Amino acid sequence: MNSIEKAERIRRMKGVEPVSCLTGYDFATGKLLDEAGVDLVLVGDSLGMVVLGFPDTTHVTMDHMLHHTAAVARGVERALVVGDLPIHSYGSPAEALANARLLVAAGADAVKLEGGLKQVDKIGAIIDGGIPVFGHMGMLPQRVLEEGGYKKKGKSDDEVEAIIEGCLALEAAGCFAVVLESVVGAAAARVTAALDIPTIGIGCGVGNCDGEIAVISDVVGAYPWFVPPFAVVRADVAGETKRAAEEYISALKV
Numbered sequence: 001m002n003s004i005e006k007a008e009r010i011r012r013m014k015g016v017e018p019v020s021c022l023t024g025y026d027f028a029t030g031k032l033l034d035e036a037g038v039d040l041v042l043v044g045d046s047l048g049m050v051v052l053g054f055p056d057t058t059h060v061t062m063d064h065m066l067h068h069t070a071a072v073a074r075g076v077e078r079a080l081v082v083g084d085l086p087i088h089s090y091g092s093p094a095e096a097l098a099n100a101r102l103l104v105a106a107g108a109d110a111v112k113l114e115g116g117l118k119q120v121d122k123i124g125a126i127i128d129g130g131i132p133v134f135g136h137m138g139m140l141p142q143r144v145l146e147e148g149g150y151k152k153k154g155k156s157d158d159e160v161e162a163i164i165e166g167c168l169a170l171e172a173a174g175c176f177a178v179v180l181e182s183v184v185g186a187a188a189a190r191v192t193a194a195l196d197i198p199t200i201g202i203g204c205g206v207g208n209c210d211g212e213i214a215v216i217s218d219v220v221g222a223y224p225w226f227v228p229p230f231a232v233v234r235a236d237v238a239g240e241t242k243r244a245a246e247e248y249i250s251a252l253k254v
């Protein structure tokens with residue numbers, strides 16, 4: 001299956017089966033997630049926090065994204081690999097297309113960018129260039145500094161209408177799916193019902209979207225210093241890593 005067919009497969013999952021999405025940042029994790037059967041692996045700019053140790057995603061560059069996208073792509077055979085366009089990499093349609101092409105050259109099948117109506121011309125340029133685009137609405141982490149924190153979205157009727165309008169614009173521009181981040185559950189359900197493309201929720205409650213995305217470090221318990229309140233932690237990789245390292249050190253020092 002080529003990249004466009006893989007993205008089309010995700011688009012057609014709406015109303016048929018939930019779309020499973022996880023972030024991945026390196027070869028081994030990409031390979032393990034693919035072997036586990038995940039539908040989509042996102043090389044998210046969340047790598048700025050959970051891999052590179054920055055306070056938020058605003059420090060992530062194209063060089064970071066290309067390095068990690070290439071590593072993940074080497075490990076994934078079946079799932080759709082999406083590379084995030086980082087902040088300041090899609091200021092104009094030409095810049096968006098040029099950087100999307102670099103992510104594809106690194107191994108991505110598709111790219112993701114944040115925002116609604118204002119991004120339609122950039123999304124159009126990328127899709128006209130033959131590259132599938134994953135939208136991102138609701139709370140937009142690249143705007144955390146302007147907004148003064150991570151705020152829940154969809155609390156008022158006006159806000160819900162604006163999210164729906166933005167998502168419909170993304171759908172009309174040709175996005176194959178859209179991430180909904182930190183949107184009030186009932187509002188996320190309204191957005192999901194208004195769209196023909198799948199909504200992929202994170203922090204939107206259970207059953208309000210057509211699929212889910214989670215940060216892999218949260219799922220496996222690899223980043224214990226900050227765990228979002230909505231995350232379901234299913235393993236203790238941090239604890240096991242520390243335990244194994246302590247055992248290794250003790251065995252050496254006896």
Ligand code: KIV
Pocket residue numbers: 023042043044045046047084179181202213214215
């Ligand atoms: O960067 C990221 O990991 C994301 C997901 C949380 C949707 O954008």
